Each structure stands twice: as structure tokens, then as C-alpha cells.
Amino acid sequence: MSTAQGARARARQEVTAAIKEAARRQLAAEGAAKLSLRAVARELGMVSSAVYRYFPSRDDLLTALITDAYDSLGAAAEKARDAAGDAPPTDRWAAVAEAVRGWALAHPHEYALIYGSPVPGYSAPETTVPAAARVGLVFIGILRDAHQDRGLAEPSLPAELRPEAERMAADLAPELPPQVVAALIAAWAQLFGLVSFELFGQFTNVVEDRAAFFRHAAARLAEGVGLR
DSSP: OOHHHHHHHHHHHHHHHHHHHHHHHHHHHHOGGGOOHHHHHHHHTOOHHHHHHHOSSHHHHHHHHHHHHHHHHHHHHHHHHHHHTTOOHHHHHHHHHHHHHHHHHHOHHHHHHHHSSOOTTOOOOGGGHHHHTHHHHHHHHHHHHHHHTTOBOOOOOOGGGHHHHHHHHHHHOTTSOHHHHHHHHHHHHHHHHHHHHHHTTTTTTTOSOHHHHHHHHHHHHHHHTTBO
């Protein structure tokens, strides 16, 4: 790449980053449903046609923001897993769960973008799936390690749920028993439900010590997937 090409690439990266940062500020102020490329352009002092050269539509900008949010959350989960090192699986599970909660509290508007109400008229493309899967893959890895070390109890599974559990296991984690995968999907949903309840105010006047409550609930979820 020539010097001129490198300079143009850096300039494009800088403008792209500025557009996304302005869009995040708009998300915080107005919500995702009101995200507007024209408003972003006004904030940056750009003509709207210039912004469209970077993001052809609002949906393209939303997709970039959603992917960035999932990647940021996934990176936080992976960092917590790596920092836990060779700790017992229950400790690694707790560290990752705390990282998910910590990221959400530090980035409430980005969390709301990926786990809040759907944006009217927008459907996330398949390109967001790898970023969205990062947290789940961290939890799967913890359970895989525990299963290999014979430190994973197999949860009970109703007979009528076995075909669905076997399908989920084949799709998501074929190296794990189907009943563990079914329990993990339930725990995953409950974990993010806990975070959402705290972030969106449903615990107001109900749970005061939310950090302690979350730690306790996350530990019970670990038991539910068979960690011991």
C-alpha cells in the first residue's frame, strides 16, 4: 500500500469512528428507534451525502453499532475468562458473569441496543451472529473443560424436551451432553434477564444489594448447568 493509500485508509477509519461515536451519543439521547444519519451528519458538521458514503443507510449504521457492542461485550467476557486462568470452572463462570454485568452497567445504551426492545423496521443480518455468539462460546468453553475433567454433573431433562435438546446440542456444542446444553440455554437467558432487570429498573424497591444478589443468582445458575 502506498503512502497516499495508507493516509486515505486512516482518514476513512477516523471518519468511520467519528460517525459511530456520534451515533452512540444519539442512541443515549434519543434511543435506537430515532437514530438518524442526517442528525449524525449535523452533529459532525458534515453534509448528509458524505455520511452516506460510509453508511449507505440507517440500518447499515445500526448493524455496525450492534456488531461493535457485541464484540465489546464478548471481549470483556473473554478477558475475564483469561484472567481467571486455571481457576475451578465455577470461579471462571462467576468471573465471566460478573464481567457481563459490569460491561452492561458501564455501557447501558449499547446494552439496550443489543438486549433491549427491537428497533422498529430493523432486522439484524447474519453478519452480526459471530459477534453475538462470543459470550455464549465462553460459557460453552467453561462447560467443555469441566466435562472433560469429569467435573460436570448432568442436569435432569424431561423426555419431551430431549429431541429439542439434542438438536440444540448438535447445533451449538456437540461435545456436550444435550441436557447440559439445554440447561445452559436456560441459564444464558436467565443471566441476561438478571442484568436487564437491574439495568432497566425492574429491581427498584425490590433488590437493594444488587451486586450480592447477582453473585448469588449466578452461582445458582452454575449449579443448574451442572458445575460443581
